[in-house]
Amino acid sequence: AQSVTQLGSHVSVSEGALVLLRCNYSSSVPPYLFWYVQYPNQGLQLLLKYTSAATLVKGINGFEAEFKKSETSFHLTKPSAHMSDAAEYFCAVSDLTGGTSYGKLTFGQGTILTVHP
Amino acid sequence: DTAVSQTPKYLVTQMGNDKSIKCEQNLGHDTMYWYKQDSKKFLKIMFSYNNKELIINETVPNRFSPKSPDKAHLNLHINSLELGDSAVYFCASSQLGQHEQFFGPGTRLTVL
Numbered sequence: 001a002q003s004v005t006q007l008g009s010h011v012s013v014s015e016g017a018l019v020l021l022r023c024n025y026s027s028s029v030p031p032y033l034f035w036y037v038q039y040p041n042q043g044l045q046l047l048l049k050y051t052s053a054a055t056l057v058k059g060i061n062g063f064e065a066e067f068k069k070s071e072t073s074f075h076l077t078k079p080s081a082h083m084s085d086a087a088e089y090f091c092a093v094s095d096l097t098g099g100t101s102y103g104k105l106t107f108g109q110g111t112i113l114t115v116h117p
Numbered sequence: 118d119t120a121v122s123q124t125p126k127y128l129v130t131q132m133g134n135d136k137s138i139k140c141e142q143n144l145g146h147d148t149m150y151w152y153k154q155d156s157k158k159f160l161k162i163m164f165s166y167n168n169k170e171l172i173i174n175e176t177v178p179n180r181f182s183p184k185s186p187d188k189a190h191l192n193l194h195i196n197s198l199e200l201g202d203s204a205v206y207f208c209a210s211s212q213l214g215q216h217e218q219f220f221g222p223g224t225r226l227t228v229l
Contacts, residue, residue, distance in 0.1 A: 032216040038158075043121075043207060044220040051216065088158060094216035103216045104150070104173055105209075107160040 002027045002093045006108035014116050019078040021111045023065075023091030026072065032094035033074045034105065035065055039087045047089070050074060061085070086115045120144050121221035123208050129227045130198055138193045138224045140208030147213050148172075149191035151183060154205040154223070166191050167213065195226075203228045 007022040025031055032051050036044040048059025055067040061084075065076045074091060091108040121142045130136050142149065150173075151163040165173035169185040180196045195202060208221040 034217070036220075043222040044160075044209075046217060046219070049217055090160065103211070103218075104162045104165060104175075105152075105160075105218055106162075110158045110160075 002031065002095050002106050004091050004093050004106055004108035006089075006091050006111050008111055009109060010112045010114065012114040012116065013081045015083055016080050019063075019076070019081045019085065019113065021076040021089050021091075021113065023074045023076065023108055024072050025074060025091070025093045027093055032103070033065075033067065034092045034094070035059065035063070035074075035076050036090045036092060036107075037087050038090065038110075044090065047076070081113075081115045083115050083117065086113055088112045121208055121210055121219050123206075123221040123224050125224060126222065127225050127227075129229065131229055132198055132200060134198050135194070135196045136198060136226070137195070138206055138208075138226070140191045140193070140221055142189055142208075142210040142219070142221075144210055144219060145212075146210040146219075147188050148211045149185065149188070150209040150211075150218065151191065151193050152207040152209060152220075154207060156204070160207070164191075164193075198226075198228045200228050202226060 003026045005024045034049045035047040048057045050067045058064045063078045088110050092105040094103045124139045148167045150165045154160045163177045164183045166185045182194045185191045205223045207223045209218040211218045
């Protein structure tokens with residue numbers, strides 16, 4: 001079974017500072033990895049995805065993530081935090097259930113990002 | 118322009134009642150999902166349907182019965198609601214062969 005661990009349930013940064021949200025995965029097959037963002041009382045919005053192409057993936061709102069197979073990690077970064085980045089972020093891995101491509105997403109526990117002025 | 122929509126957005130009901138949540142997607146996808154987000158914000162898949170056929174059932178109590186009248190709709194009916202059913206329920210969809218899933222805005226269910 002696949003699993004995802006997000007290190008740090010809360011991360012707090014100052015506006016303009018580097019954002020680093022950590023995600024480690026466990027998978028017996030090459031994974032498909034995702035970062036989703038959830039703003040308060042809203043649904044999940046896809047930030048970016050890794051699907052075995054380039055290991056450095058760029059997403060929306062200036063976010064990017066690097067797939068490191070040796071470290072089984074897919075950390076999310078943004079060079080300069082903005083107040084509007086305050087939200088909860090979820091890392092997820094896609095499972096090839098039953099050998100098909102239907103898949104299901106297994107999520108990490110989430111990391112709440114707070115941005116201070 | 119809404120891609121994945123859910124109704125209602127909020128649902129407050131008494132224990133023992135039966136309720137339904139509706140989901141529709143206009144993305145032309147053939148696979149739809151229900152996820153439950155508990156009070157600690159943990160997200161877990163409940164069901165998945167592909168072309169109206171159930172393909173994933175993650176040991177969800179049989180009080181929960183998904184129904185897919187066509188591939189654009191996946192409704193969730195819950196019988197004999199319990200306090201522990203209080204959560205946010207998200208519908209999602211994807212295209213066969215694509216792992217990216219698109220989520221609806223969620224339905225916050227509160228059981229009193």
